Amino acid sequence: MPLPTVAIIGRPNVGKSTLFNRLVGKRIALVDDQPGVTRDRREGEANLLGLEFRVMDTAGYEDDDAATLPGRMRAQTEAAVRESDVSLFMIDARAGITPLDEExxxxxxxxxxxxxxxxxxxxxxxxxxxxxEAMALGLGDPIPFSAEHGEGVVDLFEALLPHVERDEEEAAEDSEAPDAPLKLAIVGRPNAGKSTLVNKLLREDRMITGPEAGITRDSISVDWQWPDAEGNLRAVRLIDTAGMRKRAKIEEKLEKLSVMDAMRAVDFAEVVVLLLDATRGLEVQDLKIADRVLQEGRALVIALNKWDVAENASSLFNGVKGALDEGLAQVKGVPLLTVSAETGKGLDMLMQVAFETRDAWSRRVSTGQLNRWFERAIETNPPPAPGGKRIKPRYVTQNKSRPPSFVLFGTRVDLLPVSYQRYLINGLRKEFDFGAVPVRLTLRASKNPFDRDKHT
Incomplete structure (x- = not known):
């Protein structure tokens, strides 16, 4: 589906090109104090707090004969409005309303x-x-804005949202196709069995293995197809990485480069499998690796390898699970599976969970669904009033997926305590089945000096 289109309209030199550059995130349009710099329509893909649309910068609207250059420029502007879903009519608040603005x-x-x-x-x-003065133009209340400094961005987002938000189905069409290869990285400490696991999945000796730690030095990427339970072949890009030791033990320059390469593989991946050695249990280094994966916003699955030779299996599993819940407090319930790279036991379940985890990591929720949940969450547990100042959350929207990221708008929401933010994030996880993938929440407090709530 094509992106919605927004046309920026106004007389010359009111700041249209400055706004265009801010929305597209690049200095594409020429900007100068001299009026009339922009002549042709200029288009770009805009991103406003995660709201995506096509934006058109137009020439300054002038009242001249159609045969003249300014007249032909006006015709281009009129065409832009006809092609757009919504127009942004910009006036210069410092200059006030002019006769041309009124026209x-x-x-x-x-x-x-x-x-x-x-x-x-x-x-x-x-x-x-x-x-x-602008209120008399008959186009509703104006949004106080500064294209130069970016003030009023939240209010502009709210004004555009009803006109350019695509529904969940349309957004899904433009997101990465569900049949695209799963980018799956295998990480862990040296000698945890990563290369053996990859070889077992591929059913060939693709990686060199052995009892010596640190055989793998480069991150090796292999394209592969996994046959799922229904007999479908699912595309996978498997990435085997070098073992990650404690920083104090990384002595050789080559090993440092190998660990850096492994971290780049994490950045590239969608889902990361942290492979643990069941004969050694969970160590602090494992938790550090897991935390790094989550900090990078990647979906995490943890697998206990060598389960076929593990002792006291039940107590070991419960102990590792408890330590993970305590050590990864920001994400509860990371999938913990038992596998044997040597025998192949549990590997099909590992792949199934990896695909399911990517689905959750890629999930988008419509603004309507979000705010119906949000209203209930606020009613059930109203936000606190630190220092006697009322916090007034307005609404929440998802600005991106992979990982799922949300923006909360409102008055003084930047004062929300961490505990309340955690309440909202946990509610998002439960309501929309995000599981244990990273969920991010950004707070956007209105800085509009004309906000009706400013004296409350």
Whole structure:
């Protein structure tokens, strides 16, 4: 599905190109104090707090004969509005409303396209008069904004959201296809059996193995197909990595490079299997590796290898599980499986869980679903009022997946204590079945000086 389109409209030199550059994240449009720098329509892919759309920068709208250059530029602007899903009409709050602004507003009201009114250059008090004047244009309350400094971004996001948000089905069409190869990295301490595991999965001696620790030095990537329980062949890109020892024990330059290469493999992967040696149990280094994987935002699965020769299996499993829950407090319930790379036992279950974990890691939730849950969560457990100041959460939206990441908007939400943020994250996990994949929550407090809540 094509991205929704937003056209930036306004008279010359009100800051349209500056806003365009901010939305696309690059200095694509030329910006100068001289009016009329932009002549042709310029397009780019914008990302506003995770909201994705196509944005068009247009020439300054001028009242000239259609045969003149300014007249032809105006025709391009009118075409941009016809092609857009919503128009951003920008005025200069410091200069106030001009007759040309009023003419553009009359024209926009006559179109069948929704309009969001923006009062640019509104930083400080110099723009207050222009903001008040803009209310008379008949296009709703203006958004105080500074394209130069990025003030008012949250309010712009809220104004655009109803017009450009794609539903969950459309977003899924543009996300990575579910039949794309699973990027699966195998990590762990030296001699945990990583290469043996990869060879068993491939059913060939692809990797050199042996009792000596540290045989694998480079991260080796192998394309493979796993036959699932239904007989379907699922594409996998397997990545075998060098063993990760404690930093104090990494002495040789070559081994340091090998560990760095292993960490790059983690960055590349979607799901990371941390392989533990069941004959040695869980060590501090294992927890450090697991924490690093989660910090990088990757989905984690933990496998206890050499289970066929493990002693006191039940108590060992429960002990490792308890230590993981305590040592990885930020993510409870990371999948813990038992396998034998030597015999192949448990490997099909490992692959099945890896695919299921990627599904959760890639999951998107619509804003409507999120906010129905959010309203219930806030009603069940209202946010605190630190120092007597009321915190007013407005709503939450998912700005990206892989890993699932959410943005919470509202008044003073930046004052929410960590415990309440954890309450919301745990609620997201449970409600939308994210399991133990990393879930991130960003707080966006409104800095709009004209916010109705500012005196509450």
């Amino acid at each position: 553009i507003a009359r024209w926009l009201r006559s179109t069948d396209r929704p309009v969001v009114l923006m009062a640019n250059k509104a930083e400080g008090k110099a723009g207050e008069t222009g903001i008040i």
